[in-house]
Amino acid sequence: GQFRRLGNQYFLVQSIVMVIGDYTDLYPTPIESWSMMATLLFVVGLSMIFDGRDDYFRHKKDYESNQTMATCITKDASTGAISETQQPVCKFQVGDIVLVYNGQQFPADLMLLTSSELDGNCYVETANIDGETNLKLRIGKKELSDFLQDGKLGDQVVAMERVINTDMKVVADAPNDSINSFTATATIDGKNYPMDSSQFLHRGSVLRNTNWAIGLSVYTGHQTKIALNSADPPVKRSTIDKIVDRMLYIVVFAQIILVSAATIGYVIATSSMIYFKDDLGYYSTWYLIPKGKSAEGFIFPSWLAYWFSYFILFNNFVPINLYVTLDIINLLQGLFINSDLAMYSEDSDTPSNCRASNLCQDIGMVEYIFSDKTGTLTQNVMKLKKIAIGKDMYGNEEGLDFNDESLSKLLQTGESKQAEDFMVILAVAHTVVTDKQGVYQAESPDEAALVDGASIAGIKFVGRRGEVVEIKCEWETKSREYVIEAINSFNSKRKRMSVVVRRSDGSRVLMIKGADNVIFDRQESKGEKKIINSHLDTYAQKGLRTLLVGQREITEEEFKIWKKKYDKACAAIGKQRKTLLAEVAEEIEKDINILGVTAIEDKLQDGVEHTISNLADAGIKLWVLTGDKVETAINIGYSCKVLVPGMKLVLLVETSPDQINFRLENLVCQLRQIQADGKDVKTGQAEIGPIHLKNMALIIHGKTLEHIMSHSIRKDMLLELAIACKVVLACRVSPLQKSKMVELVRLGIKPEPITLAIGDGANDVT
Numbered sequence: 001g002q003f004r005r006l007g008n009q010y011f012l013v014q015s016i017v018m019v020i021g022d023y024t025d026l027y028p029t030p031i032e033s034w035s036m037m038a039t040l041l042f043v044v045g046l047s048m049i050f051d052g053r054d055d056y057f058r059h060k061k062d063y064e065s066n067q068t069m070a071t072c073i074t075k076d077a078s079t080g081a082i083s084e085t086q087q088p089v090c091k092f093q094v095g096d097i098v099l100v101y102n103g104q105q106f107p108a109d110l111m112l113l114t115s116s117e118l119d120g121n122c123y124v125e126t127a128n129i130d131g132e133t134n135l136k137l138r139i140g141k142k143e144l145s146d147f148l149q150d151g152k153l154g155d156q157v158v159a160m161e162r163v164i165n166t167d168m169k170v171v172a173d174a175p176n177d178s179i180n181s182f183t184a185t186a187t188i189d190g191k192n193y194p195m196d197s198s199q200f201l202h203r204g205s206v207l208r209n210t211n212w213a214i215g216l217s218v219y220t221g222h223q224t225k226i227a228l229n230s231a232d233p234p235v236k237r238s239t240i241d242k243i244v245d246r247m248l249y250i251v252v253f254a255q256i257i258l259v260s261a262a263t264i265g266y267v268i269a270t271s272s273m274i275y276f277k278d279d280l281g282y283y284s285t286w287y288l289i290p291k292g293k294s295a296e297g298f299i300f301p302s303w304l305a306y307w308f309s310y311f312i313l314f315n316n317f318v319p320i321n322l323y324v325t326l327d328i329i330n331l332l333q334g335l336f337i338n339s340d341l342a343m344y345s346e347d348s349d350t351p352s353n354c355r356a357s358n359l360c361q362d363i364g365m366v367e368y369i370f371s372d373k374t375g376t377l378t379q380n381v382m383k384l385k386k387i388a389i390g391k392d393m394y395g396n397e398e399g400l401d402f403n404d405e406s407l408s409k410l411l412q413t414g415e416s417k418q419a420e421d422f423m424v425i426l427a428v429a430h431t432v433v434t435d436k437q438g439v440y441q442a443e444s445p446d447e448a449a450l451v452d453g454a455s456i457a458g459i460k461f462v463g464r465r466g467e468v469v470e471i472k473c474e475w476e477t478k479s480r481e482y483v484i485e486a487i488n489s490f491n492s493k494r495k496r497m498s499v500v501v502r503r504s505d506g507s508r509v510l511m512i513k514g515a516d517n518v519i520f521d522r523q524e525s526k527g528e529k530k531i532i533n534s535h536l537d538t539y540a541q542k543g544l545r546t547l548l549v550g551q552r553e554i555t556e557e558e559f560k561i562w563k564k565k566y567d568k569a570c571a572a573i574g575k576q577r578k579t580l581l582a583e584v585a586e587e588i589e590k591d592i593n594i595l596g597v598t599a600i601e602d603k604l605q606d607g608v609e610h611t612i613s614n615l616a617d618a619g620i621k622l623w624v625l626t627g628d629k630v631e632t633a634i635n636i637g638y639s640c641k642v643l644v645p646g647m648k649l650v651l652l653v654e655t656s657p658d659q660i661n662f663r664l665e666n667l668v669c670q671l672r673q674i675q676a677d678g679k680d681v682k683t684g685q686a687e688i689g690p691i692h693l694k695n696m697a698l699i700i701h702g703k704t705l706e707h708i709m710s711h712s713i714r715k716d717m718l719l720e721l722a723i724a725c726k727v728v729l730a731c732r733v734s735p736l737q738k739s740k741m742v743e744l745v746r747l748g749i750k751p752e753p754i755t756l757a758i759g760d761g762a763n764d765v766t
Contacts, residue, residue, distance in 0.1 A: 002044045002051075004237065006245040007322055010252060011040045014315050017308060027298055027305035030313050043324050050327045054356065066090040070107035073097040073214070075164050082164050096217040097163055100207050109224045110201040110215030111170065111184060112140050113163060116154045119466040120145025121433070122210040123441055124201060129179070129226060135208050135441040137433050139198040142466045144186065148214075156212055163214055170216060175223035183577045184218065194571040202226060209441065238358050239365055239754060240326065248318060255317040259310040266310075267303050333360040366620060367753040370742050373626035373633065374545075376758050377640050378602040382445040384453030385544055388535035389419045389596040390528075402453040411458050412475040422595040425549050426454035427461045427471045428482050429499045429511035431489075434463045446545070449600050450513075469501075480504065485559075486566050488585035493734065494518070495627075498589055500554065508554040510588055513598075516629065517732065519548040524591040535597045540631030543639050544599035550592040562588050609641040616641075616726070623728040623745075625738045630699060633731045642727055643697055650688065650725065653701040660707050661714070668717045671724055696725040702732035709740055719748045 002008050015037045021029030067088050074085045074097075084099060089107040092098070098110055105128075114120040120140020148162045149155060172184035172195075182200040186193040201215055203224040219225065298305040334357035337343065343352035354360065374380055384402040386395035394404040410416050411423060432442040432451045440461070442448035451461050458474040464484075472479045483502040490497035496514025503509065512519070516536055520529065532548070539546050554562075562584070569580035615622060624642055626633050630653055637643035650667060654660045670688045688696070698721060708714040722728050723745075730741060742757050 002047050005241065005323055006248045007318055007320075008040070008044060010248065010318055011036065011043075011315075011320055014312065015040055018312055021308060021312065025299050027300050027308040030309055031315070036315070039320055043320055046324050047327050050331060050357070068105070068107070070104070071099040071101070073099050073160050073164055082160055084160075090221065092217055092220050094217055094220055096220075098215050098217055099160070100201075100213050100215070102207055102209070102211055105206050106201045106203050106215070108217045108221075109203050109219035111172070111182075111186070111195055111218050112138050112199040112201055113214050113216055114140060114145040114148045114159050115213035116156065116211035118153065120148075122201075122213045123208045123433070125206045125208050126202065128204040128206070129202055136443050137431055137441065138201060141186075141193050141195070141199065144188075144193045147188070154211070159214055168216075170218070172218050175219050175228060177225065177228035179225050179229055181578060183572065185571070186216075192571070196570070196577065238330075238360075238362050240361050241358070244322065244326075251317055255311075255314050259307060259314055262310045262314075263303055263307040266306050327358070330357045330360050333357065362754055365754045366756045368621050368623060368745055368755045369615065370623045370625055370738070370745075370755065370757040372738070372759045373624055373628060373636060374602060376605075377608055377624070377636070377642075378604055380445055380602065382449035382545075382600045382602055384449045384598060385601045386539060386599040387422070387453075387596055388532075388539075388599075389416070389422050391531055393535065393538075395599070402456050404457070408458050408474075411473075418595055420459075421551060422549055423454050423457055423459045424471070425511045425513065425551060425595070426450045426598070427459045428469050428484075428501060429497070429513060430461075431487070432461065434461070446547075446600060450547075450598060453598075486563070488581070488589065490514070494582065494585070496589070498585065500559070500588070508556070508559050510552045510554055510592075512551065512589060512592060513547050513549045515627075515732070516546060516548050516597075519550060519592060519594060522590050522592045523550075524552070524593050528594060532594060532597060536629070537631055539597065539599035540629060541635055542599075543632060543635040544601055545628060545632060547598045547600075548594055549596055549598060550594040552590075552592055554588070604636075604640050609639075612641045621723075621726060621728075623722075623730065623741065625730045625733050625741055627733065628731055630701060630731045633729050634699065637697075637727070637729055642729070646695065647726070648688070648696045649699055650696055650721075651699045652704050652721075653699065653731075655701075655703050657707055660704050664708065664714060664717050664721070668721055671721060675724075694726065697727040697729065698722055698725040699729045699731065702730070702734065702737060705730060705733060705737055705741075709737070709744075715744060716748070719744055723749065 003012065015033060018029050018031060018033035018036050021027050022033045067090070069086045070089055070092070072085045072087055072092065073082065075082050092108045096108070097113075098107060100106055100110075106124075112120065112122065115122040117140075119142040122138050122140070123135045124138055125135055148166065149159050150162055152158045166188060169187040170184055171187075173182060179202075180197060182195070182197045184195040186195060201213070203219075204226055207213055221227065300308070334354035337352050337354040337360065340352055344350070371377060384395070386393060387402075387407075388394075394407040396403045407419065410419050414420070430442070430447045430451055432440050432447050434440060440448050440451055442451070455461060460472045460474075462470040462472050462479060464470065467484045469482045469484055470479050471482070481504060484499050485502055485508070486500040488494075488496075488498045494514070495518045496512060498510055498512035498514075501509050501511055512522075516532075523529065536546050565584045565587070566581075569577060569584045572580050612622065622642060624633065624637065628636070630651075634643065634649070638645075643649070652660075652663060652667070654663050667688065674688060700718075705718075708718050730737070733741070738757075738759075742755060746752055746755055
């Protein structure tokens, strides 16, 4: 890696030229070759020590991780005794039965078989993988867990014996780097148990709030998901290094010109005179001729031989200690960053950590920052603040918790069936679980906020027993039970989740919640859309995150037909399962009766307004890429000073291709004319004026962006418009679109700018 630097290549060439001159008669060498080689080895060696220091710490962590002890369940071949065997993580093989206790990391990628919890469920923390600290539920296969525990819930000894003595065949996906997908089928006594990502335990994640869990090792070592998604750390070169290289081309070019001029001068001088020795016996050109050698007798022609001599003589044009000086400065800067108390977080007891000291100076050269909103600009601490049911709005915007006496009274008296259905959906349609202390554990803070809000309103989620969800209404003596018969999971593409629920009277209902744009597309009647939109706009103006809540009654005949397709999709293997499940969900998620709107507050990070203001003053352009709707993103933008009063907001939110093309071309045309002569566009309605040129913000919708990014000419026009703006807000964008936006700037602007992309979790990575 050291010879990626042009300076080191230059001195390597110098050393080779000196050695050839030293040990052949091609040309004279005025400087001893060993002096250059020794210096080069010292300089390169010192740089290698600096790089090796970083590599050492990385390999040390790898070694410590691989030598961590974990528990494997084994059976003695001679005695049949079953025991817990401790062995290093690196020794685990596919097919091993692994026992993990609460607080321990999973040593390999495991398929969950059973656990100490009901139905074999367990909780995991994936902070080591995606940075998200909220617990995630892994749902065991109830039938499989019951079989392996032989009806004795939580009996670890029985579970160990049953697992090790069971003849099980598992067919799983080949090792792949798709971190969130897994499909397999476990076969026991001819019965198939379809498995998916709900039963997958990633290596490096931690078991939480579960006494123990038993899993089958399906991927180990370099074949684990996290290993296949990791790569050797790329050799990143700082901008200073690249600038130095470009300058060295100029320096070397100047050196070659000077060497050529000196050679020409030498040839002219020597053509009119003969060599002579002075009284001490030295040649007149002693500085070009090594001691003990003659000025004549070289194999190369005289002019070429002395060209090489001058080339060697002028080697100090490039200082050999240049890179060492830079490396020492970088190392010291890294140490200062690590010890900076202003960058220390007291809340998490986390100091700053400089992992690549050679990139320190690039921090001060960032031109564009790409930032997610949730969890980056905001704290990712969600609280349900307001809801709208029909024409009415409820909630306590000023209080710490969602609380509205009029809503509680409405629910208790049973005056509004719509309000009760709405709150029941919040309490039932989710994947939240309760731990042993009764605390809600959710895969996302949004879900926890909704369930907590329903509880405050009087409909409390008590817990779940397998597929049965239990809720308790304050005004009723008995709990209600709902059976979850199917779950259509949320993802960034679907932007919604739904469950098919069987009530106690045997009737079935689809409960759904999701982003307004996708729910509106599946709405039964468009009559209520105007009222709902007014609620959405009201909440968005306050910077609240909104979701639509709805339901649809399902007949017995429709459910039977659909359930067969759902079960078939669940039993599919590989990537086909995900596609089939999405198609099946699409069939039933239609004709939705929208009941209302939820509005969740996500507080800003401490000091975010001051930080963004400083970045703007430094001339750094901020692009906020978020999944929120346009109005919400704009109001959050004003709250955190991404947008400031007086800034011209340029909206690019059209959805039809013709409208998008016309709008984009019109904006770019106005921009070009203003940049050309500083005047407003004379034809049509001019939206952009000269006064806006340095204080504009572009607001673009994900659907609009999807169309633009599919055409190279449109992409160039978008980039032209975006770089003229001080701020860009991209709303309703997916993780893939976030990466495309970063790529657009890095590849579209020359010279390539230094960019900084910030996210808080896996939803910001693609």
